[in-house]
Amino acid sequence: MRPVYAISGGVSKFAKSRPDKNFPAVIKEAYDYAIQDLQISFPDFNAVVDGSVASYFSDHFSRQLMAAIMAQDYLGLCPKPSHRVEGGGATGGLCFQEAWKSIASGHMDVVAAYGFETMSHVETWKGNEFIALASDVSFDYPVGGFYSGYYAMMVTRHMKEFGTTVEQLAHVSVKNHINAYHNPYAQKRNRYSIQDVRNSPMVAWPLTRLDICVMSDGAAATILASEEGIEKLEKAGAKIPRPLVKVTGIGRGTDAMRMADRPHVDFETFIKDYATEQEKESEETLAYYKELWDHGTRYPGVHSFRAGRTAGNMAYKHAGIHNPLKELDFVELHDAYTSSEVQTYEDLGLCRYGEGGPFAASGKAFLSGLDYGLALPEQTKCPVNPSGGLIACGHPVGATGLMQAVFAIWQLQGSIKVHFKDDALQVKDAKKGAIHSHAGTGTYVTVTILEKD
């Protein structure tokens, strides 16, 4: 496979509603920004780009089938090749990886990956219904289809199994909202305390409104290129931002649509099939897990995302990462719920299964230099969601995974200040980062590793 570089990106302002522009025009905001960052004109770029991949989750929200071709047309990319990808909340992550495939395989040299969602076309309660249709419509949806409810069931099990507390979950909300305070693209830029999170209206016990992301309208775009593609663009007049950002790891995983169907595997199977290399090599960790299993823990059950662990292990192997907490300078992960961020710490091996709660409150995932109003016992180890994540930036589903890619590109370029007009969120000397995209209750998960070249 050829080396692939993520050379630029753009994000539209995420907002509760964008009635001022239709979805192709909102995508064009992000696409134009990505092109302008290459300092090349729209016609010159479109002459060089080989094709695209489009991402959006729901035909219900837009009430427009084949929306992707309308975007392709509006961006002036017809008749170049394109296709749409869809995988729930992981749609954006899948889209980025499909663009990577097109280049790594040698099929294309320059690919645009763009995605969007317009969730404002229906009221929130109808939006929840649309999203809940991404659960089994024979057995799950009719019982009371509501994604916040599904995730809340996962977290009650996590709390029972591992002693995770609602205050630990609330640390994630405080962190991500305060990070987003410095991100001009974020939909919610507010400072909250642990008490604010707990006192906000209860949605699905124990998750409150501030534990949960909001619905959004928005778009994001990234440009990926091979070495030959970069040469072609430069020949056409582009100035590719340096340092380059290389895609070095790709991982994906899946799990059963119905949480009820997920396995509950024994200790030996967990260690053989799912433990990270780091976990397998540590006698202390093996003993820790043995004790959990002796007390009744089974994997993944409904407390963990097997797809996330599978995707992480695959991406780490590809990128040669052995100790993610030490080797990753930041992670942008899918925090549609505070609880899913905590569960994902564990899936990605930032801590062991069962330790996500204490990890959330430890300070290891917070940015250094920001005042969170919390007494954090430990120093920063690996900032998670320095952008503010989905909880604060918003979650226009088809754009979200690409938004993470854009923020990761800017982190690794060291260009956060250029794009945010504020360097508070710039991770100092960031060399390696991970982006993590996740679909409903962990059905599809992608993990991609990006590195400063």
Place this chain on the structure above:
Amino acid sequence: MSKLPKKQPETLGGTVVHNLPFPLQTSPEGLAWLKSMAPIVIEQPYEIVYLHSYAQDSPWFAGLTNKRILANQDPSSGYTYATPRGHDMFSGEETNWIDITENQASVHAFTVCHFGSEAFLDQTPFVLTLVEFEGVNTLLLSRLMGVDPQEANLEWIGMKLKPQFIRNSKLKPTDVYFIPA
């Protein structure tokens, strides 16, 4: 008496409009003004009735109408699915039906939904639970009744349950629900 909420609830519907502000002349100035015009937002109703087949899972629904909870089982390994599944995920073999009505049920996980999708809003607060059955490998999503939604706590996990069946079957998975045993 409690205070009125500070925010008036939002609803759809409204006034029928037959004309919109527009420049009197399509002069260059008038046409240029159009770029500052606010967007027109209309209501676009959409309603549809699907014919949905429960297909190979149909016996499970017939079971509920007859007050029985069926499950599927792999004929070789005995791996048992509380939520119907026509073929086993490990062997790929077609599963058989078994009756698990009398298997002891308990709460594996739960939540109290204080908000929800439009279709279920009028039922809030309601309790969702993933039910585990003794001797069964997977779970079943159901409603938990007979508990106080304001008193949700982790002690509910592990609570023994017994199934209840609605008399007038709706051929929905909600034809069965659970209460504390």
